[in-house]
Amino acid sequence: MSSDRRVSAVLPLLRPQAGRWAALGVLTAFGAGLTVIGPLVVRSIVDRAVEGTDADTIRRLAFVFLVIVIAAQVVSVLVARSATYAAWATTNELRMRMARHVLGLDHEFHRQHTPGELIQRVDGDVTSVSDLLGRVLPKAVGSAILVAGMVIVVSAIDWRIGVGMAVYVVAAVAAVLVMRHRAVEESADEMGAYARLYGGIEERLNASEDLRANGAGSHAMWRFVEDSAGALDRSVRRESAFLGMWWGVQGAVVGGVVASVLAGAVLVSNGAITVGTAFLLFQYVLLIQRPLEEVVHELETVQKATGAMRRVLALMQVEPTVLDHGRTSPAAGPLAIEFSSVSFDYGDDDPVLHDVDLTLQAGRSVGVVGRTGSGKTTFSRLVLRLVEATAGQVNVGGVPIADVPMRELRRRAALVPQEVELFNGTIRENVTLFDSRHSDAAVADALHSVGLGALADGGIDRPLGGGGAGLSAGEAQLLAMARVWLRDPDLVVLDEATARVDPVTERRIEEAMRELMRGRTTIVIAHRLSTLSEVDDIAVFEAGRIVEFGARETLVADPDGRFRRLLDLALEPDRAPSEGMLA
């Protein structure tokens, strides 16, 4: 995509605020017109003074000039104000569209892009576009009208001077644009270096506990130092490219002023133009200085916005693989799950699940066990349609999962994840996930049902504490269960609900699970077999395949079965792995 096409990609953004932008265009043209007329009045004053016209006429002309200058200033303030407003209205729409788009992208996309990088895209890059629209675009349009107006006025006086002025402007702008090529590249590189730096900082801050606990602080810091040095190097290169352009413009301006003064002196002495016209030329050349300087100043904004626009467009072109075109709602009540020859890979042609067949009747619960990396979590992602099967068919409630509207699937299926995210808000907000429609009684009931009654009794509008401080990992998982309880879904996936908790909390979680399972279809992914004492069925995963599936009681009774062997292993303390019973 060429850079011009990228800049033109901004134009469709203006459409929703077209009226505002049109009014701004008229105001800008009016302001430029006033700036062109001002020196014409001065020209009259000078010529009349040379001719010896009466003082009253000159005073009147001076007053007209004063009014024009004040009006031009007022208009420029109005232009700046309404341009900022129009730019924010326009880019806020873009921000919203991008945020919605990013949130709709795949699990895999979010795994590959840090939140910091995405914030930089949705906010930082869009702010660059906003600067372009709110500051540069009105200035560019105003400058173009100003220069065109000056060339027309001068041509009307003497077409040869008009041509000279046009050639001068075109040559000066062309020279700056040629120099910009290097600046463009440097600017894009600098933005990329900063995105990497901020993305890295954000990721390391999130993982600070893990990094510190594993003694990886110094490696992480070293990476930060490398990224910072890279960003500094790019900044210096970009700065020197822009400095080169700046000196180019200063040379062009000084050359223009010298040429206009010399040409004016020669033409006046030849009698070709009046002193007032020579003065007009001098003023016009000075007026050209501002647009030329702005080309340099604002080119940086244009470069940033161009790079930003390129990244925004690239992001908007990322298509989710999980599409929401479904129109069929499964019947009300618990949802049956059916996997027919389902295979899945994460895009690297290395299948994580192979030919998985499984039928879980509505309202039943299945315990999913297997070694680390055997595909249990991936299986649950397919059930929740966070990823799409590479081959085969997943049905939910008898309906192909792709035919179920995403909104309905999200409403009827819920997940208690391995890592529970807690928000810096009240207990209520953490349970309701900021949905204000739930009553106090419903929130308290949800907390009581999962054994967090003490939290509810102290008042649900108390802050939970920054980042959920004060809740253990097990309590956080209970709180996640309360969220699910409140939503009352038809399908629940509990991912490793008892990992990393003490026996007392494990017991509380088991009781909460029992409550949660009632009247719903439930998938429990567990490392500890004791968690599975309540489930109806068991599926044993091994290297991405289901190697055993059946009613729990049947599998327990089969001495040669894999689940039975896992149970025996768990019951023999000498042979049981120390950390989790299956991990």
Ligand SMILES: Nc1ncnc2c1ncn2[C@@H]1O[C@H](COP(=O)(O)OP(=O)(O)OP(=O)(O)O)[C@@H](O)[C@H]1O
């Ligand atoms: N987002 C991903 N991108 C690429 N590969 C992945 C991704 N998630 C998991 N995998 C790979 O898929 C395989 C199965 O992972 P999965 O998390 O489903 O296993 P699991 O049985 O749930 O393991 P655990 O018990 O450790 O959670 C592993 O080899 C893992 O490395």
